[in-house]
Amino acid sequence: MELPPSPSQPLVVFDQVEVKYADRVALDGVSFEVQKGEFVFFVGKTGAGKSTVLKVISREVRHTGGRALLNGRELNGVRPSEVPLLRRQMGIVPQDFALLAGKRVWENVAYAMRAVGASAREVRRRVPEILERVNIGHRADAFPHELSGGEQQRVAIARALINNPVLLLADEPTGNLDPEHSIEIMELLAQLNVRGTTVLVASHDMMVVELMGKRVIRLEAGRVVPPVEGMGLA
Structure with missing residues (x-):
């Protein structure tokens, strides 16, 4: 399936999207649009629906009501066989990093390239380049357990970017980091956004x-609510 958007339509559209489980409602009539090249934060307390929004976009979760469009295509219309291709064209940074413990830094990133059929030559060229871009090239031969939390997050971002996605989804990318490293990671995402990647966090x-001063979509109990300046969230 083709992911790169046309200039005339939003990259992501949610129109009264619902996600209901047997015991709870995760999203309740959520609507918003994201244009290509935007940097958008989804904020809210634990359980507000932030992660569910990202999971609908990546088709990890199917919505049960409303419309969810990616580049004009209804996500529930994406066939199961197409989902892996969809995800390969976006970068996903999971909350727990999900690095392969027995693989070195460069191998973790190279694995994502090999999964889409990249040649050994292309892997050798591209991996050092992306590691340097996220300032982790000096740790290319380290194993995940030898890295700090901030370094592991950089590897996860490098892996998400290695196949040149037009869209990056990051779920709580600073959740396990101290304030200094949190700011470093967000500044890195902002730099990637300047290069043209749409970033949803x-x-x-x-x-x-x-501090970042980007667009904010606030969720509360599965609904979009107006942002509140200076609010603190648990």
Whole structure:
């Protein structure tokens, strides 16, 4: 499936999107649009629906009501066989990093390239380049357990970017980091955004969100509510 958007339409559209489980409602009539090249924070307390929004976009979760469009295509219309291709064309930074413990830094990043059929030559060229871009090239031969939390997060971002996605989804990318490293990671995401990558971040770290000065979509109990300047979230 083709992901790169046309200039005339939003990259992401949610129109009264609902996600209901047997025991709870995760999203309740959520509507918003994201244009290509935007940097958007989804904020709210734990359980507000931030991560669910990202999971709907990546088709990890199917919405049960409303419309969710990616580049004009209804996500529930994406066939199961197409989902892996969809995800390969976006970068996903999970909350827990999800690095391969027995693989070195460069191998973790190279794995994502090999998964899409990149040649050995292309892997050798591209991996050092992306590691340097996220300032982790000096740790290319280290194993995940030898890295700090901030370094592991940089590797996860490098892996998400290695296949040149037009869209990056980051779920609580600073959740396990101290304030200094949190700001470093967000500044890195901002630099990637300047290069043209659309960046969507789920976060409850309002100090960092306010410092970045980007667009904010606030969720509360699965609904979009007006942002509140200077609010603090648990």
